[in-house]
Amino acid sequence: MxxxxxxxxxxxxxxxxxxxxxxxxxxxxxxxxxxxxxxxxxxxGAIVGFTVVLRGDAARDPVRGLMMLGIEGRGTDRILRQLNGLSAVRATHTTNGRWDVIVEIGTETLEELDKVLAQIRRFEGIAQSETSLLLNTWKSGA
Structure with missing residues (x-):
C-alpha cells in the first residue's frame, strides 16, 4: 500500500x-x-466494506466506558468468552502493558453500567480493574 x-x-x-x-x-x-x-x-482485503452511520447509531449508548482488566493466571480466553457474552459489551481488546484486556461497554444509564462493572469484577480470574467513562467521541472507526 x-x-x-x-x-x-x-x-x-x-x-x-x-x-x-x-x-x-x-x-x-x-x-x-x-x-x-x-x-x-x-x-x-485492505478494504473489507463500506458502512453507513445513522443518527440513531450515534445516539446509542448514552453511557459508555472503557474497563481495563488485569487477569491472573491463564484465564484470559475464558474471561474473553464471558465478556463477549454480555449484551453491554461492545468490544474487547487484548493488549500489552499494565492491563491484559480493555473492554468497551455501553449502557442506557449509570446504574446499568455499575451493574455490568460489578458483574465483570466477579468473574473468576479478574485480579484488578480500572474504568474510565467516555465523555465524547470525535471520530469512530465504526
Missing amino acids: DDADQRLISMLRHDARASLSDLAIGLGMSRTTVRARIERLRAS
Missing part, C-alpha cells in the same frame, strides 16, 4: 460516498486509476 492508497483511504473514511470524480480530483489522478485502486484494495 503506497502513499496514494493511504490518501485514498483517508478520503473514503471522511466520505465513503464521494464520487470517483471527486476522489480523482483530490488525489490528482484519473477516475479510472482511482476505480482500479479501490478494486485492488478491496480484492486484497
Whole structure:
C-alpha cells in the first residue's frame, strides 16, 4: 500500500460516498486509476466494506466506558468468552502493558453500567480493574 492508497483511504473514511470524480480530483489522478485502486484494495482485503452511520447509531449508548482488566493466571480466553457474552459489551481488546484486556461497554444509564462493572469484577480470574467513562467521541472507526 503506497502513499496514494493511504490518501485514498483517508478520503473514503471522511466520505465513503464521494464520487470517483471527486476522489480523482483530490488525489490528482484519473477516475479510472482511482476505480482500479479501490478494486485492488478491496480484492486484497485492505478494504473489507463500506458502512453507513445513522443518527440513531450515534445516539446509542448514552453511557459508555472503557474497563481495563488485569487477569491472573491463564484465564484470559475464558474471561474473553464471558465478556463477549454480555449484551453491554461492545468490544474487547487484548493488549500489552499494565492491563491484559480493555473492554468497551455501553449502557442506557449509570446504574446499568455499575451493574455490568460489578458483574465483570466477579468473574473468576479478574485480579484488578480500572474504568474510565467516555465523555465524547470525535471520530469512530465504526
